[in-house]
Amino acid sequence: MWPATGFGLGLSPLASGTVGSLLGVPLAWWLLGRSRRWQLGLVAILLVAAMPLCQLASDTLGGKDDGRIVADEIVALPLTVLGQAAARQPLAMAGAFVAYRVLDATKPPPVAQVEAVAGGVGIVLDDAVAALYAWALVAGGLALWRRRRGA
Numbered sequence: 001m002w003p004a005t006g007f008g009l010g011l012s013p014l015a016s017g018t019v020g021s022l023l024g025v026p027l028a029w030w031l032l033g034r035s036r037r038w039q040l041g042l043v044a045i046l047l048v049a050a051m052p053l054c055q056l057a058s059d060t061l062g063g064k065d066d067g068r069i070v071a072d073e074i075v076a077l078p079l080t081v082l083g084q085a086a087a088r089q090p091l092a093m094a095g096a097f098v099a100y101r102v103l104d105a106t107k108p109p110p111v112a113q114v115e116a117v118a119g120g121v122g123i124v125l126d127d128a129v130a131a132l133y134a135w136a137l138v139a140g141g142l143a144l145w146r147r148r149r150g151a
Helices: 016-021 024-031 036-060 071-081 090-106 111-115 119-150
Strands: none
Touching (some): 024 036, 024 071, 036 071, 090 119, 111 119
């Protein structure tokens, strides 16, 4: 339970998903210093490893995607900046965090539909899809920023 709750951050009485996601920021920052192959490989491994962890936590907490389970948010957040070295800038990382949290909380299609997949797979997969949406926003924002700087 301890890793599934983000070492206790998921136990926050307010915005547990957001508080728990904070652990994903240093992970994302660290990953950006690695090759794209390393980034992709490690994120894939973490996402797959989180599935049984989240399943076990879900079974322990009543069989659903309980708000206290934040391992899925932690390992999905780095997807928002995958391969985008410019996201190591604090403002870009903050923007990636906010975009991810908004998309994870609002669950635009197909995020909500993916969440319906049973067990740990669904618990992790909806966060991964929200992170991919956020990745597109971050990539677009960084492209606009580079274009404006070059103009």
